[in-house]
Amino acid sequence: MYSFHTHAQSTSDATIIDSRHYSNVFGEIRNYRIFLPPGYFDNSQKKYPVIYFLHGWSQRYFGDGGEAYASFDKGSQNNGDNIANFVSAHEVIVVKSDGYNRGPDEKYYVRPYNVGPVETFRQFPLYFPELIDYIDNHYRTIANREHRAISGLSMGGFMTFWIGGKYPHLFSAAGNFCGSTEFMVGPKNFPVEYRHIDMYNNYAGMNVRLNYGDKDFVRGHHQDMNRIWSQVIDNYQYKIYNAEHSTCGLGEMFGFFLKTFENSPPRPLKWDHIDVYPEFSVWGYQVSSNRNAPGLTILENVDKKGFRCSVREFLPDGEIMSFVNLSITTPSFYKKNESYIINDFDVDRLKISQKTIRSDNSGKLKISMNGSIHEIGINKKADKPNICIAAVEITNMSWATTMKDVIISITLLNKGLSVGKNIRAKLSATRNNANIIKSETGFGNIAVNELAVSRNSLSFQVKADSIEIEKLKLTIQDDDKNEWDEFFEIRVKKDLSEIKDFEIADGRTFTVAKSGTDSETILLGNGNGDGIANPGESIVILVKDQDKYWRTKLFFSDKYLNPFGVNIRMSDDWSPFDHCGVSAKYSVPLLSSDCPQNHSIEFFAEYWLPDYPLHIIKQGVIKIKVTGRDATPPQISSVDIPGENIIHVKVYDGSKIQSVKDRFVLKEDPAKSFEVELKDDGLAEDRVEGDRVFSKKIPEQKFGFYRVVVEAIDSFGNKTIEEAPGEFLLH
The missing domain is CATH 2.60.40 (Immunoglobulin-like)
Structure with a gap:
């Protein structure tokens, strides 16, 4: 690596240096701005803790980029509550990285960090350890996690929680100013939806904080996240300011970091x-x-x-x-x-x-x-038992409901090397939201690699309708005075009335709400399109509200839904509405082919209504009846030839798949083709038996590009023939 100091300026005793270094991760020069405290150049032995700061949309490392919300570097910016003024008064270094996602020969572009959408091969989280290493080697930092924090604004706030949670071994604290809660991220060829609301377990050993304004356009999604995070993260706090989308409470946030540096959370034992x-x-x-x-x-x-x-x-x-x-x-x-x-x-x-x-x-x-x-x-040989929770099952209702007794059965596993003698367990709450009703149960002896189900049911009740998730603790003991603490979460729903005005999309074309205030006409579900739930169909439940149909996210526990582990969730991007990068989710449950006639299925349904800049979460219970027989052909989910001339085809169906065949057609000479039969038996090139991914090593062929036509037949003889999109290289 090498660096270039472009210029330095002193503001209120803090020294601001704009510089750059060569990144091996990106293969290019990267910029940064560093704020050094007063006295940094006077004592060559003194070292300082470091706060990393990630700017937001339209910004760069050098300042506001023309957006007023982003002025927080120096002088009177942000009403004086800015980085330079804080560094002038405290013994800390602040580093602003550059999230620019274009090359020098490309048009200037204001969207940083290569998220939502993923447009280039730059992966900023993978770059960050390299930046830390560079800063630690070129400035006098206290180079450990106990004296290092990360923060950021807006898109930089999103990145703060992502990078902080990805590297808890590098940071002791993470602070987010008004960051979005969701973006598409990750490898360019297979990005994934990254939702902070689901990532709460990544922050053990860290102090975590969110600052946002009561007029911030992202605040509705912050409220959604807070309802979950505040119930499951012990070291999480948030504060709402009289502010819009900004670095509100910057000094308080940085003070939160300095207090963390004084007494950093230890590395978690588990x-x-x-x-x-x-x-x-x-x-x-x-x-x-x-x-x-x-x-x-x-x-x-x-x-x-x-x-x-x-x-x-x-x-x-x-x-x-x-x-x-x-x-x-x-x-x-x-x-x-x-x-x-x-x-x-x-x-x-x-x-x-x-x-x-x-x-x-x-x-x-x-x-x-x-x-x-x-x-x-x-x-090691003759080690003690090692008891853990293998499964938790709600036995008296379809989903846990607030204000009602929830009865659970727990299955334990002994993955140690000695018998667990007379295993017993006690259930307790980690918050004051839940009353434990039946707290103790026994399991008897549990042999090595064996399961045991609780002899008596345990039960609890969530006392408030505002609670959406409950974190519980199970303390397990045996006769040899061994003890294990296990934690688990249970999602909780309100006790709501039934929704009556809905439609079943089972291969039907509907005009539905899209992106909050828009609409689209789209084919939804897979089946005969008669609006009646039949075995083997994939369905979307549409609720009519405000004279529009809204796709619903569904919660359920019926054994005749999603057979063989299938679980399909789709997204409706609301970015055109609220500019937050978040999408409303909707479910596409698959009905098992062996679902009994007139079987009733109960769903807890959820959908969003727009109320700019907020979204209103509507919920209720939906009941459907399943009739008829399976006349729906299999669905081809994906076709992939990753290398070594092995093809993998993923297939969905409500029953077992009878056969999968692929016909390869040479692009340059369509008269030349050949056919192979794929297997899902876990043998040879097929990786796992029964995972619905059918595989086959293709016989050696002349180098060339091929079209692939897939034929799949289920156990009822329903057949689908579908050409895979794109071209495939064989060699």
């Missing part, structure tokens, strides 16, 4: 992490995968004794991507060159395996698995 990238590092763990599709890798309850791991298409309950292969390399926690016994329980498929692996010369373990839900236990 932690969770969610990441959009196929490969990443966190807390010394290295995670690698072959994922080349939108999704998120989820680590839970990570400590030296094991962890839970999965890959999902979206949060919180997106489809499991079991076809992804993962490897997780631990830090050097373990004895060098010794054997460890790995218990691996696949929660989704109820499969148990045990294998022995050796630590390497530095005491690291490398553990491999697929993208299903895996509970991993790391053991």
Whole structure:
């Protein structure tokens, strides 16, 4: 790396330097502005904590970019509550990075950070550790997480929570000014919806704060997030100011950081992490995968004794991507060159395996698995039991409802190497919103790699309608005085009346609301289009309100919905309405082919109505009846040839798939074609049995581009023939 100091200026005793350095991550020169405190050049031995600041839309590292909301660097800007004035009065360094997302030969562009949409290959979160390393090596910083914080405004506020949550091992605090709560982010070829409202588990070991104004156009989405985060993050705070979209309370936010530096949260003994990238590092763990599709890798309850791991298409309950292969390399926690016994329980498929692996010369373990839900236990011979929660089930209602007794059954797993003797557990609340009604239960003895269901049900009641999620604690004990603390969350819904005015889109064309105040005519669902729910159909529930049809997000627990782990969620982008990057979600549940005649299904439905700049969340219960038989052909979800001439075709259907065949047609000579039959048996090139991803290694062909036509037949003989979009290279 190398740097260039372009100019320096002294403002109220703070020294402001605009400079740049070469980035190996981006392969280009990157700019930054640094604010140095008074006395920085007087004592060459003194070191300082650092606050990183990320600017917003239309801004650059050098200042406001012509937008008044963004003036907060120096002098009288932001009514004097600005960076230079704070640095002048405190012993701290502030670094402003540059989120510019264009090259020098491209037209000037005001949208920073390459999010919402992802337009280039620049990945700013991947660049940030390089920037930190550069600053630590060229300025006198206290180069540890305990004395480092990150903050930002607007789009920079969004990036603050993303980068801070991605690197909790680099920061002790994160502070967001008026940031959006959602954008499309990640790899250019497979971006994913990143929603802060779902990412609350990423901030263990950090202090987190949100400042926003009571007239900020993003405030409705801040309110949505606060209803969740305030219930599940112990170290989260927010403050609402008499302000618009701005760095409101900048001095208070930076003061929050300085207090954190005085007494930083310690590294958590047990932690969770969610990441959009196929490969990443966190807390010394290295995670690698072959994922080349939108999704998120989820680590839970990570400590030296094991962890839970999965890959999902979206949060919180997106489809499991079991076809992804993962490897997780631990830090050097373990004895060098010794054997460890790995218990691996696949929660989704109820499969148990045990294998022995050796630590390497530095005491690291490398553990491999697929993208299903895996509970991993790391053991030495004759280790103690290791008890964890495998599943929580609500037994007396379709979803947890406020002001009612919620009865739950808990399944425990022993992933240790000794029998858990006379296991018992006690349920408690982590907030004062819930009353625990039945708190204690027993499980008996739990052998190694065995499950046990609670002998008695547990129950609780949420006392307020305003609560949307409840975090509970289960304390587990055995006769040998071992104790385990497990935490889990349950989404909670209000007790609402039934919605009667709705339509079922099952392959029907409707004119529906779009982007808040617009509309579109679109084909929704998949079926015979008669407006009646039939087995095998995919449906969208449309609620009529304000003389428009609104697509709904649905919550349910019926066993005849989404068979084989299918879960389809779509997005209606509201950016044209409120300019926040957020989308309203709607569900496309799949009806199982074996759904009984006249079976009644109950949904909790949610949709948004516009009230600029806010959105009104409407909710209610919808009931439908399922009749008829499965006459709906399979749906082709994706076709992919990632390399090595292996094709993967993902198929959805309400029943098991009987066969999948692909016909390849040479583009330059359509008369030349060949056909292959794909399998989903977990053998040869097929990665996982029964994951609805059918695979086949294609016989060696002449180099060329091919069209691919897919034929899929379900167990009822319903057939679909569909040409995959695009062209595919074979060699």
